[in-house]
Amino acid sequence: MLELPVIRWGQPYESLEKQDVKSFQTGEVLAQVHQATGGMVKMDLRKAQKARDALRAIDPYELIRLCGKAGEFYVNDSLTMGNGEVSPDQFCVLQSASTGLPVNMCRANMTKNAFVLRNMEKIIDALTRGLPLDILARGYGEESRGVTVSYQATTSVLGAVLPSNSPGVHALWLPVIPMQIGLVLKPGGTEPWTPYRMFSAFVKAGVPAEAISLYPGPHEVGGAITEQCGRSLIFGSAQTVQKYAGNPRVSVHGPGFSKILFGEDVVDRWEEYLDLMVDSVFANSGRGCINCSSIYAPRHGKDIAEALAKRLGPIAPKPLDDPTAELSAFTTPGMAESVNNMIEADLKKPGVTEVTAKYRDGDRLVQKDTHDFLRPTVLHCTSPDHPLANAEYMFPFVSVVDCPQNQMLAKIGPTLVATAITNDEAFKSQLLDATHIDRLNLGPVRTVSLNWLQPHEGNIVEFLYRARAVQTSAPPAVAVA
């Protein structure tokens, strides 16, 4: 039996309380995860500076090299996880068995996380806008243009309350290590795999273990992390977003409500973008916040929905170890049924049509003995005011919404990724100014195609370092008139 201990600044700690992580299909216990307490987190965080000190003892460029090595280990090697050795293949099987993500997608996410580690130098260079890292490490320095700049770490460690739904999100906290900031992670309840494997890969590569803590545990552990860490990431629901809104110490990642917006000038050529739309909705089984959940079009909404439904409607669940499996399972009992009921209730309100139904052999909800599936669903909404026009669920679900271009920005609401398909410069300018859009793709870019050289929901460098003044000599005198 795999046992994953609490990791307290690199040291394993065996808790008296353990949580079983089970295969949702067989009920087999895949691992026992030792549980931390909020008090333990609060106690340990009193020594957080030591995590940063351990990383500051290593040159940031060396840390970047170690990240690259860790990426290789992460994707290729058998790694120690708790009391066992886990191969890459075993890792994907374990992750699939507890989360419902098909094995091939677990593999794809593994590759994505390794890509970020292997390309860390470029990513850090992009996020710091080319700042020599020794300036971050030293605290101040002179740029090539002869200006003294200073950046001060806002925290010794970054806390992260991690989710279970999408292992790809872990790429967000990986750049923290070369920035010489320690890591305090609360793994997701059914997805402890990625944080533990990543910790093992980092340590094997030579990153100081004492810079990293892993605290699996109940909600109070997440509360202690966000309360005590100078900076934290948290992943959660719309309620989580609301709870931390306005808290500068917490970067909250909730639903994305990502969208594709067709301009008046291009919408008549919508068929050219059908593949882009399908991929944006369907990649990674539609689970992520970057998957497209709404497509806004001034015309042809019904036709777009029809074409999408024809492609997505027939897709049916397959066994998760089938290399061609495309749909993730819902592993929490009752969740898929509850989501299905919510959708059905809203479908009764006028102004919406489900277009997939006629292309699907059976119901949206597919219930198995131990898990459920929701099959892809495409709706056509005749108004952006319909409740389903801006809804997001954890499966391939999209509403094609009739909406004039001049109303789009007023109607779309907060949007993590917007792909705007338009050549209208005035519209582009409005999109650039729209503060409720986080990532903006100007042109035919899939909402799920993230360039890691760009910031995601805020620049993590700016989150962890603040620009401030450091003077080592008096500035030139200011002439007084």
Place this chain on the structure above:
Amino acid sequence: MSTATPAASSGRTASAEQIKTAKERLDAHVREMVRWHFSDETGSPFWLEKKTTYDFDPMKDVQRFEDLKKFPLFEDDWLRGGPVRRWLPKGLEGQPLYVFETGGTTGIPKSRLVSEDHWIDYEVFSDTLPEKYFPKNTDWLMLGPSGPRRLRLAVEHLAQFRGGIAFAVDLDPRWVVKCLKAGKMDEANAYKDHVIDQAITLLGAGHNIKCMFTTPKLLEALAMRLIDQGSSIEEAGITGIFGGGTEFTPQWYRFCREELLGPNVYMTPTYGNTLMGLAASRPFDPADNFKISYYAPEPRAVIEVVGFEDHNKLVDHGGTGRVKLYTLTKELFIPGFLERDEGERELPCPEYPWDGVSGTRPYHVFAKTTTVGVY
């Protein structure tokens, strides 16, 4: 499902003779209490009226503890609202009375009328405190709820009974519950800081405080504040802590002993409520691996662990079930009340030769909606 350390009882079990003696004492006490509460001369209006609704005669048909299962379950909602004197046994009329409340964040709280029970319970509990860590004639800090709470006066009496004085803080748990239910964590934390400020002031004011009542969350906060000040619970002069109020887990108990207190400070967890009184824990034994087993102060109160479906059937020793409480004093008669907790049934031990309960935690059906860890 979370798994805690197995509930297997340690090897320190009570002898058959001890168990038999304790049971005979309990049965005799049950007969005496039933006579008291159901006789027209001494019983309370509430129970005398209830008696008329039963198809059995308590005075005749209840001769031993097991016969209490003839009574329907006690419903704590009966304790809400007045007139509170309907609970007063005629035999206690004329005594000075207290009323203690439980709950009450919203709506009418549950009330218990008390004359001396809180004193007696804590005098009994006092005998379980080791003199080395709870020295007589030293002073106490009551770092717990104030207001219309039994605990506030009971701890003060405990201190007085042991020759000490109890210093107290202001702490309104209902306000904390309101903050938590409204998601106002910052406000709840600010209130906690306010309470800890008061404790730090008292501990640094040159008194002779060596003993303390507190709760896990407040103890954690106090210990960490002292650590941040370069001090510790031990350096602040505390040698003995009596803890209660919110759930203790074995892991928290271990963390507390190993990391918050150190080897020279003793902490004894307790379990109880305003209705039952106070259940002490079996003395710490490394062999228990931090399992906390509670034992009611029989014969004045009894704890059972019963089936989730059949509330009159005990689970096997080590088995999991719902916690059922009985209060059998002259001031209050509760012939079986389902607590909002579950746990594992424990074997009798030499110190307490009757069943106990370990692993107490919110009943799994209620757990999702219960606000625990209030203060």
